[in-house]
Amino acid sequence: MARGQKTNAERKTRSALTDVVAREYTIHLHTKVHGQGFKHRAPSAVKAVRIFAQKAMGTKKVLLEPSVNEAIWGKGIKNVPHRLRVRLHRKRNDNEDAPADEKLYTQVSVVPTTDFKGLNTTVVDAEE
Numbered sequence: 001m002a003r004g005q006k007t008n009a010e011r012k013t014r015s016a017l018t019d020v021v022a023r024e025y026t027i028h029l030h031t032k033v034h035g036q037g038f039k040h041r042a043p044s045a046v047k048a049v050r051i052f053a054q055k056a057m058g059t060k061k062v063l064l065e066p067s068v069n070e071a072i073w074g075k076g077i078k079n080v081p082h083r084l085r086v087r088l089h090r091k092r093n094d095n096e097d098a099p100a101d102e103k104l105y106t107q108v109s110v111v112p113t114t115d116f117k118g119l120n121t122t123v124v125d126a127e128e
Contacts, residue, residue: 019104022089022124024111027052029072030082038078045072045080053106057090061105071110085111087124 032048033041046069053062072080089107113119 020090020092022087023056024085024087024119024122024124025052025056026116026119026121027084027086028082029080029084033080041080042073042077049084049086049108053086053088053108057088057104057106059090059102059104059106061093061102063105063107065107065109067110068108083116085113085116085119087111 027049029045029048033044036044046064049068049072050062050064054060068084068086071084075081087109089109090104091107093103093105
């Protein structure tokens, strides 16, 4: 075995089912829609939020609340806000028909804020 490689017994496997958590993030949408034509900026921002949630929470299924859509589309298709504060809540999928790889999903909601200065990623109580 090559140096630096771990055997299966040495690798720690962690169950993601126990990882029900809620976090608040600030997404910099300005960089995500830079270079997009005016008629594609808001749809690209929605897709960027969805991709960000997939990467941050490690789930394939992402549900956006209507408040996220309203926040992005609030000033029209071409005037997307530069930043968006969102709460990503990873939840268990209680649907029996769900595939085995989709036991978790992410719910995205907007956190209202007036100033983005000094805001970092924070873990939030799941009951809120």
